[in-house]
Amino acid sequence: MNASSDVGYHAQRQARWHYGEVAFWLIVLACGFLFPTRYLIMTDILRLALFAMSLDLILGYAGIVSLGHAAFFGVGAYAAGLLALHGIINEPVLALVVAGLAAMVLGFATSFLVIRGVDLTRLMVTLGIALLLEALAERFSNITGGTDGLQGIEMQPIFGQIPFDMFGKAGFFYSLAVLFLLFLFARRVVHSPFGLSLRAIKNNPLRAAAIGIPVNRRLIAIYTLAAFYAGIAGALFTQTTAIASLDVFAFERSADLMLVLVIGGTGYLYGGLIGAVIFRMLQELFSTITPQYWQFWIGLVLVVIVLVGRQRLHRWVLYVPNLVIKQVAGRRAVVAVPESDA
Amino acid sequence: MFTKVHLLSMTAILTNLFDGVAYGMLLFVLACGLAVTLGLMNFVNLAHGAFAMAGGYVCMVLVNRMGWPFFAALPLAFVSAAAIGIALERTLYRHLYARSHLDQVLFTIGLTFMSVAAVDYIQGSSRVFINLPAALQGQFDVFGVGIGRYRLMIIVICGLLTIGLQMVLAKTRFGSRLRAAVDDPRAASGLGINVPQVFAFTFAFGCGLAGLGGALSAEILGLDPYFPLKFMIYFLIVVTVGGSSSITGPFLASLLLGIGDVAGKYYVPKMGPFVIYTMMIVILIWRPNGLFGRAAAR
Numbered sequence: 001m002n003a004s005s006d007v008g009y010h011a012q013r014q015a016r017w018h019y020g021e022v023a024f025w026l027i028v029l030a031c032g033f034l035f036p037t038r039y040l041i042m043t044d045i046l047r048l049a050l051f052a053m054s055l056d057l058i059l060g061y062a063g064i065v066s067l068g069h070a071a072f073f074g075v076g077a078y079a080a081g082l083l084a085l086h087g088i089i090n091e092p093v094l095a096l097v098v099a100g101l102a103a104m105v106l107g108f109a110t111s112f113l114v115i116r117g118v119d120l121t122r123l124m125v126t127l128g129i130a131l132l133l134e135a136l137a138e139r140f141s142n143i144t145g146g147t148d149g150l151q152g153i154e155m156q157p158i159f160g161q162i163p164f165d166m167f168g169k170a171g172f173f174y175s176l177a178v179l180f181l182l183f184l185f186a187r188r189v190v191h192s193p194f195g196l197s198l199r200a201i202k203n204n205p206l207r208a209a210a211i212g213i214p215v216n217r218r219l220i221a222i223y224t225l226a227a228f229y230a231g232i233a234g235a236l237f238t239q240t241t242a243i244a245s246l247d248v249f250a251f252e253r254s255a256d257l258m259l260v261l262v263i264g265g266t267g268y269l270y271g272g273l274i275g276a277v278i279f280r281m282l283q284e285l286f287s288t289i290t291p292q293y294w295q296f297w298i299g300l301v302l303v304v305i306v307l308v309g310r311q312r313l314h315r316w317v318l319y320v321p322n323l324v325i326k327q328v329a330g331r332r333a334v335v336a337v338p339e340s341d342a
Numbered sequence: 343m344f345t346k347v348h349l350l351s352m353t354a355i356l357t358n359l360f361d362g363v364a365y366g367m368l369l370f371v372l373a374c375g376l377a378v379t380l381g382l383m384n385f386v387n388l389a390h391g392a393f394a395m396a397g398g399y400v401c402m403v404l405v406n407r408m409g410w411p412f413f414a415a416l417p418l419a420f421v422s423a424a425a426i427g428i429a430l431e432r433t434l435y436r437h438l439y440a441r442s443h444l445d446q447v448l449f450t451i452g453l454t455f456m457s458v459a460a461v462d463y464i465q466g467s468s469r470v471f472i473n474l475p476a477a478l479q480g481q482f483d484v485f486g487v488g489i490g491r492y493r494l495m496i497i498v499i500c501g502l503l504t505i506g507l508q509m510v511l512a513k514t515r516f517g518s519r520l521r522a523a524v525d526d527p528r529a530a531s532g533l534g535i536n537v538p539q540v541f542a543f544t545f546a547f548g549c550g551l552a553g554l555g556g557a558l559s560a561e562i563l564g565l566d567p568y569f570p571l572k573f574m575i576y577f578l579i580v581v582t583v584g585g586s587s588s589i590t591g592p593f594l595a596s597l598l599l600g601i602g603d604v605a606g607k608y609y610v611p612k613m614g615p616f617v618i619y620t621m622m623i624v625i626l627i628w629r630p631n632g633l634f635g636r637a638a639a640r
Contacts, residue, residue: 065444113623117630119443120386124582125626131575132619139612251571255451262448296459302452306445307437 015191024270025180032172039168041284045276046175047236052260052272053179053186054229060266061190062222063202064114067123067254068130071110072103072227074248076234078137079103081150081244090156092239096178099235100228107227111220127251134249149245153238164240171240178236182229186269189225198222259302265314356487358608359601364493366600367500368562370593372555372573373580374507375548377592380581382524383541385435386443388450390552390577391570392457397423397553398565399465402472412475416557423553428546435545436538454570462567469566472557496558503551508589520544579622585632595633 031042051073058064079099082088089095113125137144145151157163164170189195200208201215209215238244247253256279264275282301286294305313376390397419404415430453438446474492481490511517522530523537531537556565563573576599584595599618606617625633 059444065447067447113627116627120380120582121626121630123386123443123447124578125623127575127578128619128623128626132616132623135616135619139616251574255455258448258451293459293463295455296463299452299455299457299459302448303434303456306441306449306452307434310445 011191011196015187021270024273028176032176036167036169039172041280043168043172043175043240045280046172046179047233047240048257048260048280049273049276050175050179050182050236051230051233052257052264052276053183053269054226054233054272055257055261056266056269056272057186057190057226057229058223059261060268060271061195061198061202062219064219064223065119065123066114066126067251067258068126068128069226069230069257070249070251070253071126071130071133072107072230073234073237073253074130074133074137075106076100076103076231077238077244077248078144078150078234079231080235080238081153082143084153084155084239085150091160092155092158092174096232096235096239099238100232103231103234104224104228107231108220108224111223111227114223115216115219127254130249130251130254134246137246137249144244144246147246149243150238151243153242153244155239155242168240175236175240178232182232183269183273186229190269194218194221256298259298262302262305262310265310353486353488354608358605360487360489361493362601362604363597364490364496364600365562365604366597367497367504368555368559369576369580369600370596371500371503371551372559373552373577373596374589374592375545375550375552376577377581377584377589378544378548380578382520383439383545385439386446386450387435388447388574388578389453389457389570390549391573392454393423393427393549394552394556394559394573395457395461395565395567395569396426396556397550398472398556398560398569399461399470400553401557402470402560402565405472406470412472412478416554419557420550420554423556424546424550427549428542431542431545436542439541454574457570458567465567467567469564470560472560472565474561492561496562499558504589504593511589516540516543575619579618581632583622583625583633591632 032039035042051069054072055066055069058066076099079102080095083095083098084090084092089098110125110129113129114122117125138146141147155164158170158174162170162174164174190198197208197213197218200211200213201218205215234248237248260275260279261272262275263278264271264273283294283298286297290296372394373390375393376387379385379387379390400422401412401415401419404410404418405412410418434449438449478492478495481488483489511520519530519535519540522533523535523540527537556569559565563569579599580592580595583599584592602621603615603618606613606615610617
C-alpha cells in the first residue's frame with residue numbers, strides 16, 4: 001500500500017460514523033422526550049453547544065485563539081432580533097440564515113485582520129473587535145435599544161406552521177434540528193481534504209505553506225465559516241428567548257465559551273457539545289451553592305484545568321470508557337483522546 | 343456658538359491635556375508591570391488588573407476603616423500587591439511560562455474571575471472611594487487653567503517612578519541582568535544569572551506598581567470588583583501598542599492613550615470608547631509589534 005492511499009484510508013476510516021456517535025445523537029433526541037419540563041435549559045445548552053462548535057472550528061482545527069468570538073454571536077443575535085422586530089423577514093428559518101450570513105460577512109471582513117500576526121496580536125484584535133461592536137451597539141441605542149436591549153420581539157411560526165410555545169418545546173426541537181444540520185456540515189468539512197489541510201496549518205503553518213497549502217486563504221475560509229456558525233447560535237438565542245441585549249457582546253461570554261471548549265476538549269467537534277452540557281450543569285450547581293458568586297467557582301475550574309493539564313485531564317476522564325470498550329469489544333478504544341494542544 | 347468657542351478655547355485644551363497626562367501616567371504605572379510579563383517574559387497575564395484592584399482595596403481598608411493617613415497607606419498598597427504577586431508567581435505562574443498562550447489565557451482569566459467574585463464577596467459590589475486628605479482636594483488655577491491637586495500629585499508620583507524605573511533599568515546591575523535575561527534567557531543563565539529569580543522579582547515589582555496604581559486610581563478610574571475586567575483592555579493596549587523593547591514605549595503609549603481617551607470623551611462624547619479601540623486595531627494591523635517595538639517577532 002503506497003503512502004497516499006494509506007493516508008486516504010486512514011482519513012476515510014476517521015470520517016466514518018461510529019456507533020458511539022449515533023448513540024450520542026439518539027440520547028440527545030431522547031432527552032427532548034424524557035425531560036419535558038426542562039426545555040428552556042436544554043435549549044440553552046444546545047445554543048451554547050453550537051457556539052462552542054463554532055469556536056472549535058477555528059481553535060481546535062486551525063489553532064486561532066480568539067477572545068472575541070462573542071462579536072459574531074452578538075451580530076447574529078441583533079440581526080435576528082431586528083429582522084423579527086421590524087417584520088423584515090418573519091419566517092424564522094430564513095431570518096436565521098440571514099442573521100448567520102450577516103455574521104459571516106463580518107467574519108470575512110475581520111479575518112484579514114486576524115490572520116496577520118501571532119497569538120498575542122490575534123487575542124488583542126479579536127478582543128478589540130468584540131469590544132468595538134459592544135461600544136457601537138451602545139452608541140446606536142436608537143437601533144439596538146441600548147442597555148435595555150431589543151424588546152417586544154414576537155416570533156412567527158417556523159415555516160409558517162409550527163408556533164413557538166411558552167414551554168420552549170418547539171424552540172428546543174428547532175434548535176436541535178439546526179445544531180444537527182450544522183454539525184453534519186461541520187463534520188463533512190473537517191474530514192474533507194480542506195479540513196485536513198487546516199490541521200496541517202495548525203500543526204505547522206510554515207510546513208503547510210511549503211507543501212503548497214494556501215495558508216491565509218484556508219484560515220480566512222474557516223474563520224468566515226466559524227463566524228457564520230456563531231451568528232446562527234446568536235440568532236437562535238434571540239429567536240428562542242425573544243430578547244437581545246448588550247451582553248451578547250460581553251467579554252464574559254467569550255471567556256465562558258473558552259471554558260466550555262476546554263472542558264469538552266478541542267479538535268473533535270463533540271468537545272463543544274459535551275462541554276456545553278457539563279458547563280451548564282456546573283453553573284447550575286455553583287449558583288445553587290452560592291447564587292451571587294458562581295463566577296468564583298468557574299474561575300477555579302479554569303485554573304485547575306490548566307494546572308492539571310488539559311490532556312492529562314481528558315485521559316483521566318476517558319480512562320473508564322476506554323477500559324470498558326477494551327473489555328467488551330476486545331479492541332483498541334474508539335474513544336480517542338482529543339487533540340488539545342492549541 | 344458660545345459653547346463651541348468655549349470647547350476649543352486654549353484653557354480647555356490645556357486642562358484636558360493636563361487631565362490626559364495624569365490619566366496616562368496612571369495607566370503607565372498600572373500597566374508597566376504587564377509590559378514586563380507580557381512583553382518581556384512573553385506571558386499573557388490577563389489577571390494583571392486583579393493585582394491593581396488588590397492594592398486599591400488594601401489602601402481603601404487602611405485609610406477608611408483603620409484611619410491611616412493616605413500617604414502611609416500607599417506604600418502598603420504596593421507591598422501587599424507585590425506580596426500577593428510573588429506568592430502567586432512562586433506557586434502558580436512559574437509552571438505556566440513554558441505553556442501555550444491558550445493555557446496562559448485560560449489560567450489568567452480564571453484568576454481574574456476568582457478575584458472579581460472574591461472581592462465582591464468580601465467588600466460588596468458597589469464602587470468604593472478612598473477618603474483623601476484635604477490638601478489633595480479641589481483645584482487651583484494657573485493662568486486660568488484648572489489644575490486638580492490630586493492629578494498634579496499623580497503626575498509627580500508617577501513621573502518620579504518612571505524616572506526611577508528608567509534609571510534602575512539602565513544604570514544598575516539588576517537592570518542589566520533583567521535586560522540580559524529578557525534578551526536571551528539561556529545565554530543569561532549560562533553567564534550565572536539566576537533567571538527565574540530575576541523574573542520573580544520583576545513580576546512582584548510589577549504587581550506592586552499595579553497595586554500602587556490601583557490605590558491612586560480609585561479616585562479617577564473608579565474602584566469596584568469589576569476593575570480587572572473593565573481595564574484589562576487598557577493595560578493590554580498600553581503594552582501591545584507600546585511594544586516591549588524599552589520602558590519608553592509603554593510610557594509614550596500610556597500618555598497617548600490617556601490624552602486620546604480624555605480628549606475623545608470631552609470632544610466626541612457620543613463616540614465613547616470607540617476611538618480607542620479603533621486606534622488599537624489600526625495600530626496592531628499596521629505595526630503588529632507595537633508602535634515603538636522592535637521588529638523581532640516573538
